[in-house]
Every structure is written in C-alpha cells, then in structure tokens.
Amino acid sequence: MTTTFTDETRARAREIIARYPADRSRSALLPLLHLVQSEEGYVSPAGVEFCAEVLGLNKAQVGAVATFYTMYKRRPTGDYLVSVCTNTMCNVLGGQEVYDTLTEHLGVGHDETTADGKITLEHAECLAACDYGPVMTVNYDFFDGVDPQTALGVVDELRSGGRPQPSRGARLCTLKEMAVQLAGFADERDGAVADGVPGEPTLRGLRLAQQHGISVPGFDPNTPIPSKAEADQAAAKAKAAEPAKAPAQPAAPTAGAGQPARSAEATGSTAPDVKAPDDKSPEVRAAETRQPDARTAVPDAPGTKVPVDGAPPAPRDAREAEAAGAASNAPAGDGKPAGDSTEAQDRNLREAESVTGTAASSDRGSQK
Amino acid sequence: MTSPRPETLAKLTPVLTKRWLSPDAWRIGTYERLDGYAALRKALKAHPDDLIQLVKDSGLRGRGGAGFPTGLKWGFIPQGDGKPHYLVVNADEGEPGTCKDLPLMTHDPHSLVEGVIIASYAIRANRAYIYIRGEAVHAARRLRNAVQEAYAKGYLGKNILRSGFDLDLVVHSGAGAYICGEETALLDSLEGFRGQPRLRPPFPATHGLYASPTVVNNVGTIASVPYIVAGGAAWWKSMGTEKSAGPMIYSLSGRIANPGQFECGLGITLRELIELAGGMQPGHNLKFWTPGGSSTPLLTAEHLDVPMDFEGVAVAGSILGTTATQIFSDQDCPVYATYRWLEFYHHESCGKCTPCREGNYWMVRVYRRILAGQGTHEDLDTLLDTCDNVLGRSFCGLGDGATSSVTSSLKYFKQDYLDYIEGRTAPRLSDKQLVGAH
Numbered sequence: 177m178t179t180t181f182t183d184e185t186r187a188r189a190r191e192i193i194a195r196y197p198a199d200r201s202r203s204a205l206l207p208l209l210h211l212v213q214s215e216e217g218y219v220s221p222a223g224v225e226f227c228a229e230v231l232g233l234n235k236a237q238v239g240a241v242a243t244f245y246t247m248y249k250r251r252p253t254g255d256y257l258v259s260v261c262t263n264t265m266c267n268v269l270g271g272q273e274v275y276d277t278l279t280e281h282l283g284v285g286h287d288e289t290t291a292d293g294k295i296t297l298e299h300a301e302c303l304a305a306c307d308y309g310p311v312m313t314v315n316y317d318f319f320d321g322v323d324p325q326t327a328l329g330v331v332d333e334l335r336s337g338g339r340p341q342p343s344r345g346a347r348l349c350t351l352k353e354m355a356v357q358l359a360g361f362a363d364e365r366d367g368a369v370a371d372g373v374p375g376e377p378t379l380r381g382l383r384l385a386q387q388h389g390i391s392v393p394g395f396d397p398n399t400p401i402p403s404k405a406e407a408d409q410a411a412a413k414a415k416a417a418e419p420a421k422a423p424a425q426p427a428a429p430t431a432g433a434g435q436p437a438r439s440a441e442a443t444g445s446t447a448p449d450v451k452a453p454d455d456k457s458p459e460v461r462a463a464e465t466r467q468p469d470a471r472t473a474v475p476d477a478p479g480t481k482v483p484v485d486g487a488p489p490a491p492r493d494a495r496e497a498e499a500a501g502a503a504s505n506a507p508a509g510d511g512k513p514a515g516d517s518t519e520a521q522d523r524n525l526r527e528a529e530s531v532t533g534t535a536a537s538s539d540r541g542s543q544k
Numbered sequence: 545m546t547s548p549r550p551e552t553l554a555k556l557t558p559v560l561t562k563r564w565l566s567p568d569a570w571r572i573g574t575y576e577r578l579d580g581y582a583a584l585r586k587a588l589k590a591h592p593d594d595l596i597q598l599v600k601d602s603g604l605r606g607r608g609g610a611g612f613p614t615g616l617k618w619g620f621i622p623q624g625d626g627k628p629h630y631l632v633v634n635a636d637e638g639e640p641g642t643c644k645d646l647p648l649m650t651h652d653p654h655s656l657v658e659g660v661i662i663a664s665y666a667i668r669a670n671r672a673y674i675y676i677r678g679e680a681v682h683a684a685r686r687l688r689n690a691v692q693e694a695y696a697k698g699y700l701g702k703n704i705l706r707s708g709f710d711l712d713l714v715v716h717s718g719a720g721a722y723i724c725g726e727e728t729a730l731l732d733s734l735e736g737f738r739g740q741p742r743l744r745p746p747f748p749a750t751h752g753l754y755a756s757p758t759v760v761n762n763v764g765t766i767a768s769v770p771y772i773v774a775g776g777a778a779w780w781k782s783m784g785t786e787k788s789a790g791p792m793i794y795s796l797s798g799r800i801a802n803p804g805q806f807e808c809g810l811g812i813t814l815r816e817l818i819e820l821a822g823g824m825q826p827g828h829n830l831k832f833w834t835p836g837g838s839s840t841p842l843l844t845a846e847h848l849d850v851p852m853d854f855e856g857v858a859v860a861g862s863i864l865g866t867t868a869t870q871i872f873s874d875q876d877c878p879v880y881a882t883y884r885w886l887e888f889y890h891h892e893s894c895g896k897c898t899p900c901r902e903g904n905y906w907m908v909r910v911y912r913r914i915l916a917g918q919g920t921h922e923d924l925d926t927l928l929d930t931c932d933n934v935l936g937r938s939f940c941g942l943g944d945g946a947t948s949s950v951t952s953s954l955k956y957f958k959q960d961y962l963d964y965i966e967g968r969t970a971p972r973l974s975d976k977q978l979v980g981a982h
Contacts, residue, residue, distance in 0.1 A: 380804030
C-alpha cells in the first residue's frame, strides 16, 4: 500500500531529516509525527507507515513512539483543540468548573470531538502559566484567567466560525496549521510572530523595579574574562625569579622544571574542581593508594617516591589512573594484558582446565 | 494591598528579565541595541577553558531544579577525545507551578540563543539543540524566528564572527510528555524514541546524545551565561547567597494579590515574596506552599522566613526546585491538592519502572477513596508504605517527586486526612469516580 501524502509533505519530510546528523535520522521522528498530523489531523496508520518509510524504521518502532506522547492524537481531531488545565493550581482556582461546564455544553468528554468536527476537548496537565490561572488553550495558544462564562464564549465563537483572540500569543490558526509549526517550520502568517504582548503577571516584578528605580549595581560589560594562560605566564615568571630569592630549597624546582605547569596552549584539559580533601578523582586516589610505588606521587602515602622527572601530566584523570595502574604492572612479554606473568597465566589455564574438565577455559575458571 | 517596603524592594534583581519590558526585544535589532551579542563577541576572543573557569567562578548552579554547579558540569566533558560534543537545552518546562522559561523564550529568545553559542564554544560543541515543550507554541515561534535571525546575521552557522567556530542550532519541539524534562529521557526523545530515562552511570557528560559527550542545561542556566560573561563572576556573585549565587526568577501563583514573575537574588524569603506580590488575597491565610514545583515537599506558614536558596530550603526539609512557588490558603484542601498532583504523576509516569508506574496508579485510587468519604485509617499507612517503595527505587526522579507531596502533606496535615476518613469533612468526590478503587 502506498501512502497518500502530498509532495509538499514529502518535501518537508526531507527538510526535517536534513536538520539532524546523517546517520541519526531517527531524531526526525518526533517532528515527522507532527508533520503527518498536519495533513491528517491525527497519526493514522498511513501516517505511521509514512514515517517508517522515510526513516527506514518498521511500523512497530514508529507506533511505539506515536502512542507514548499525548500530543499525537490517535483519532481524527477537530479544527480547534481546547485544552483546559485541571492540574492543582488551576483546579483550585476554578479550572475544574471550566472543564465541567465545557463538557456539558459541548456534550463531549476528554479527548472527544464535537459532531460538527470543530472542537476537540481535553483536560490538560500543567500548561506552565500558573501565574495566569486558571488557563485554557486553543491549539496551544493561551486564554488566561478564564471562568465558565468566558470559556463558553470562546467555544461558541469558534463553533460559529469566529476566531477569538488569545490573551497572549498569536491569532488562532487551525490545529493542522499548528502541526506544521510543531514540525519545526516558521509561522508563515504575516506578523504572527509579533502578535501578543507580555501579560501583567509576567512583568510584575519588573514593573516594581522600574517604578522604584531598582537595578543591579556594578554591572560593567567590559569586565575582562580572566585568562589562565596569562596567569600561568605570570606565575612562571614569578617562579623563575624565585630561586634567586630562596636558594635554600633546591629540590623542588628541579622536579617542576621538566613540567612547566600546564601547557598554555589548548590541550582541552580543564582544571578539576572537585571539593574534596584533595582535588584528585576517587579513581586516581584509589589507584595510588593501592600502588604506593606508582609513578604518580601521593605525598602522604607511606613509601611514596616523588618522581624526579617524567612526562607531562595526562589531560584526564582516567588516563592518570590508567597510567598509575600500568606503571606498577609490567606487561607480560607475550603481549597479553598487563597484570599476570606468563607462568601465572599458564597456571590459571591449567587449573581451569582441570576443574572444568574441558579444553575451553571458562572465564570463571581463569579468574581463580 | 500595601506597597512593599524599600528594603524588600531592594531584593529585586532584574537581570534575565530586564528586557521583557521592551516589547520588541525578541527582534534581533532591538536585542542588539540592548547590549545583545556583545557577550558573544567577548567570549569568542577568550579561550574556551577560561570560559568554563569563569562559569565555575561565578558559582552558577542549574536553574532546572537540581542546582548542580554549571561550570563543573561543563568541565566534565572530556576534551580532545575526537568525539562530537553536544549542547542540549532543556526547555521542556512542565513541572506543575513552573512558568519561568516560557516567558523568557517568548520575550527575550535571543538571550537564550546567545547563551547557547557561548556555552557550545566553551564545551567545543558544533551542534546544539533546544528541546522545547510541544505545547509552548508561541515561545517556539519566537525562538525559531530568533534562530533564523541569528543565522542571517552570522551568529550561527559556519565561522561565527570570523572566529573559526561553527555551530548549528535546531529548535526541536516535544510532543507532550512531562518525563522528557528529565535529562536522559529528553535525550532518548531527541533521538526519536519514547522518552524514558536511562540508567546512570554512564552520565550524559560522557555518553549523552548519540552516546557522545553532552551537556544538558536548563533555559535559565544557559540564558544566565551571557550576563556572567559580560559582567564577570564577581558581579554575578554580588547577588544571591554565598553558595547559591546569582538572581533567580521566582514564579508566584495562587492565593496572592498579584501573582507573577519576580526576579530576586537567591535567598529571599516567602514572606518577602508575598510582600512583593501585594500580600495574600483578601480573606485568605497562607496554609501550605511549594518552594519549587509539585515535586518539592510542601512547606507551611511556619516556613515563611526560610531563605529560598538551595541550602536554606533543604534545611527546612524541602527542595528549592524550580522556584515555582505555589501558594495555597486555608480555603484550599491539602488532601485534594495532593490528589490532583498524584493524578498528574500517574498520567505522566513513563511506565519504565514498576514502583513509579504502579505506585502512582494505586495511590491515586487510595486518594479517590479518601476524598469520597470511604477512606480508612489503614489507607494512610498504605500511602506511606507505597511512598517508601517508590522513593529512590526508580531510574529517575519522577517517582521521588510524586511522593513529596504525599509524605509532606501527611506530615503537616494529617488532621485533614482524618477529617475525611472520620466524616467531619464532606466528601469531595462522588462515588462514581471510585471505579477500581479497592
């Protein structure tokens, strides 16, 4: 069966897929499901097949995603989706009465559509406009501070062909037109992006600050960004000058000389900022404590030798830990992993074979 | 309504919100006139590591609820690993009570875009996504428009401002799932799957989007970055408290005279916030409130002077969360409020982990029974026992959040429950809503 989607939809699908990395086209699935809704008003079996086809998925994979998200509708919808918030805050402020009134007036329940195909009603969970509660949305644009009467006015106007103006946001479009925007395309209606002004609750704190002339003092947009490279250079200069002043400690500068602190160029290393007794990662600390002879120094571990010279520090803690482990475990001469000597490995193998009685040395056996 | 006292007014810190009064701040021309993209020019001249250090020094902590130090998170991204890096902005605002990110993206979308570019440059990401809640259509309109404008002006795309840095930014609309505000569920959703959380470790810092190093930050976090770059860490720390630095948008809703957004330094108290909001509504007395959305344990009138920063709220036994302060009065019933929140968690549980999926399903039914006047004393034990079995036993925090209001309302308002059970309060729900509640 071939799906019936228009060439325009197919072109849009290609555009959506091109937004994501070439080998990660599956990321386009959510916008594509919005896209098929823009043509059919819901995610139909044909819509699922279309998404599967363009992404190289199977229908079960697409269906599993489509049924997870509440904005993908599974039955045909009306031109206008009326969502009434009945979550706690809107609920106690009167949202439940609004919803109950609309249910009775329209004669439909949650996720149902009126017989004239105009309105689909739903109760919604928090719509992120609690300071305007109780709120409802029509095709996701807000009507603030509604009561049963204003809500009835809105739905009656919608059913008689009008398009009431939302409290904030753009003038209404149909649900299918909205689905195009949800698929990631610009709102092409002239000036729709400019529609709507911030409501008073949004500006409440700002108005107070403006009325009383309050701003945050001390803001200087030309404050320099501290540079570590420059700080290091300054520190190196200071250090170079230091031995002349303090000749009594000859040992420390020798060790430092081989590793001029951190390289000023971009190695990508970022200074670890762990608030711990010392600033090493637990992995490094554990490796060092277990292997006090390891090359990386632990000043307070017994028997630790401070290295005389050495390679510059590896950029990441993990590599330090690895190095600490490898340094104290000479690799076996046969290229097998570091740790066990050749004899030990042979012994393990023999033991394993004698226990299991088979030639295959199971993992469990060789670990003994 | 009385006017707030000067010392309370002085706690207002309009920073992230300051452009909202300019009606055209969402247009790039206006934004540029209001210092827009100046921080970006400055940042691109600095070394990326210095930017990470700057954000560390500023003490900026995540504005999405958890309060994780942002600079530390950026520093976790392994550099020089040869893998692509990603920045993902969590704009899936949906926690009940929370309404700070939508106005920001609607009225000042370029501040987010500018923050995205700076943050991507710092962590060496050449691709960034803003995962915006599907229902937030007007914010998405403005944001998509802002991204287009930024491309046209050379702030996005190849060789940004001739710095040699490339960045592509995609605004990706979700499809109505609260769980996608959880960072690993968001990543799964962005990859085209059901939004279900992942087991951690590995963390997104090493195995995030497309199994590559990824930073996931909230809108408010990223939008703060240009101000820190412009004004410096010391200026940023002049606001807020020592451990919770900077300004925060407090979203006040409910039984107050003037609900709305109030940007103040972290650490302001609810008493001061209510003062800024013109006091309680006539005839209403504060009974309970959430410091940061429905997933944070309820507080009561005795917590009016708790400093609302990450530490202060924790000491009071709750969580700062998203500073979505929902204020309820003595005319609101904590049992009913908790029931409605549980309906929400039951609806939004993704179903991956049994404790959360089943626990919320059954707790809703117990609440319906209590509110229909048919509850028993054992029901209260059942609720606490269920919470014990949900809390900390799921992959992500959704289940934990669901238990917050149950355990805290039972702690402070047990009498309200008993009044339903012992028949002193008239039933709130009718019998017909009890199907399946046993």
